[in-house]
Amino acid sequence: MKGTIARSLLRDAYYQVVDNLGFRILAVLFLLPALFLLLVGFRDDGIWIARFWRWDYADWLPDVAGAARAMTPSDMSQQRLKLLENLVDVVLFAADQYGTLFGIAAIAFFVPQMLERGAADVVFSKPVSRLALLLSRYVAGLVFVGLLTLVLVGGMFLGLWVSSGYVEFGLLWSIPALLYSFAVFHAISCAIGVFTRSSIAAILLTIVFMPVNCVMNLWYENNAFDQHRAALRVEKGDSPRERDWTGVALDRFVDAYHLVMPKTLDGGRIAKKLRKRVERKEAEFVDEELGVQVSQAPAGFTRDVRSSFHRDGVVWIAPHPSGGGEASWRFRRDSVERVGKRTELVKQLRKELGVDAKLVTLSAVSANRFEWREKRGEEERLRRRWIAQLDDTILFIDYDAEAKWAEDAANEHTARVFAAGWSIQAPFDRRQEAESYEGLFAWDAPWRFNAALSVGTTLLFVVGVLALGWFRLSRIDF
Amino acid sequence: MNSSPAISVRDVSKVYGRGLFGAQGVTAVDRVTLDVARGQVFGLLGPNGAGKTTLVKMLLGLASKSSGEAQLLGQPVGDPAVRRKVGYLPEGHRLPPYLTGVQMLELFGQMCGCEREWLKRRVPEVLEQVGMRDAAKRKIREYSKGMTQRVGLAQAMIHEPDVIILDEPTDGVDPVGRAAVRQIVQSLKERGATVFINSHLLQEVELVCDRVVIMVRGRVVREGAIDELTPRTGRYRFDLHPVPPNLRVILGDLGAGFEAHAGGFELQLGDAELDQCVDRLRAAGVSIRGVLARRLNLEQAFIQLVKSGQTGTNS
Structure with a gap:
């Protein structure tokens, strides 16, 4: 019996959502990025439209002093991935900011409309509790945004996969993240709807609450981080900072607000972390200390299990089918103290090899790329070396293969795809991330930066707000 | 068969706007007592503001009682489970505009605990009964007032309730529709259902009701069979x-x-x-x-009673 009633309430929610004009408009808007990514493929060899027309990146990118034409294929692949990541981030940011706003505006009338004279008499005379009816309207909102988010994120995920060959399962974490912040604001909108029985009031008050809460969240984050740094200074022996009572009282107020009220900014952060975690889980190689990540092994190569990044480097090997030895990729680190600075190394190698290095970008850091050929017995080898410096660490990436084999289009493509999968975080960015609220925010962090506490108290807030709405609803005489 | 009345109201009052410190509120229903036997067609009459709708809403848990006891089918009102056996057509109702007639009946039927398979057979029957079969797949927002009234009646009957409460059932319905409503009430009575009608249309009430209560200013001023009320x-x-x-x-x-x-x-x-x-x-x-x-016809009797009630003379 309860199942039948629950199903009917869900069906009602679904009908209400799909009939909504706002939903249809938003669905079309959310479908556009997915359709765009389905039609336009960003592949290694250029931009493809509907798999029929192709343009080279060089034709599209701004060609400042021939920079675009001077880019190597692996640079191009890196740029391609960056472009896709940025595109996805921009769309998700817009969906989070404006999607929530328009979502609230489109469905804030669900509860007030149910409570209108005439409508309430019909619905509340049914053998369904008031709590169930309130929750059904709340769920209707979640269905509304859930479907839209599925269209947006699912569509983009598929589009990127099918047309650009770019698969990022971490992207799917954006679905619960977008739902998370909406769930908070929708609960507030429902409760206001019960108290005021006015759609306009529900929309306006919720929309006013959004930036106010955002400012309070940011205020707290600054405070928490300041207090964290002050505590570290005291640990190092500095004397504690003197504060007057108003400052202390304000801090306590901000702390209390943060504990009780929703922490919607953390939703995006958690999604980002989860997305990163999926990427890292799927990655072939990760070094957290340096912020280095290799997304996948070069196709056809096998990782040498004995190799170590911290000793001679991590090595991937592929035997040449001709039987002429093997091709290898080596990813290693050394210290500036031991081998010297990057500029010195580049100078030295240029002198040794008699070739110039190209200045390239490896993910977020600049590097020098050498390419040369050398005779090894009867065999001619193609060698490539990238040199990058991360503070006092030097990174070397070496490619060594039989020249003829390496020049084969398929093998060159493999090398390009592999190089595109390197992700190296700039030391400045890494430091900045580590020394910020975002960097400290984690599941196992102290309570001020604890993600579990953030999610737990936010969900408690949602339950509390809905309980308040139900309390009021249970006392209304229709 | 259960011998308890379908509806039993004992000294029920409703006071709106009672202040925190015992300030006087407005008494909408004042110590009303009445019984409606099972299978009866019962009419509740009264001028505007007599407290009829408030009484009905208290029976359905839409409004809380200030005092007194009320039971539906032997169970206390306010319990959602008892409403499973009750159908209600409110006055000036607004049905979900985003649903079609069929969807609305299926959903409300399910809300009353009916299984979908059973509803698939039942919905066309009810739509036929209220003459809405042709427009059943149109959205409710496209319905005329009369059509909305008919489909509203259908939603009150969809789950074959034992008690059906109709508040102004012929409001906005043309003469042919009114005759159809009378026929529906008759068929409900034949099925053994208790019908509670709250209406201003006294001729309609006179034609279909077995027993009538007249309320004035929140009180029952007269109760009896039609013959007793029309001397x-x-x-x-x-x-x-x-x-x-x-x-x-x-x-x-x-x-x-x-x-x-x-x-x-x-x-x-x-x-x-x-x-x-x-x-x-x-x-x-x-x-x-x-x-x-x-x-006297019911209208004349009613006017006489209301006039005497408003001057403070209760019968």
């Missing part, structure tokens, strides 16, 4: 054949307020005078085809 006026209508030209001479000084009409006359008579009147007509060789004791 004889003392006037009699005589149908004669032929009508003698000297009728006034035959009747002489009998009665008062003589009024001739084609085929007879009307006269105010006492019980003894009625016999004398018949004797005189027969003695004059006049053939009496019919004698009808005039009663």
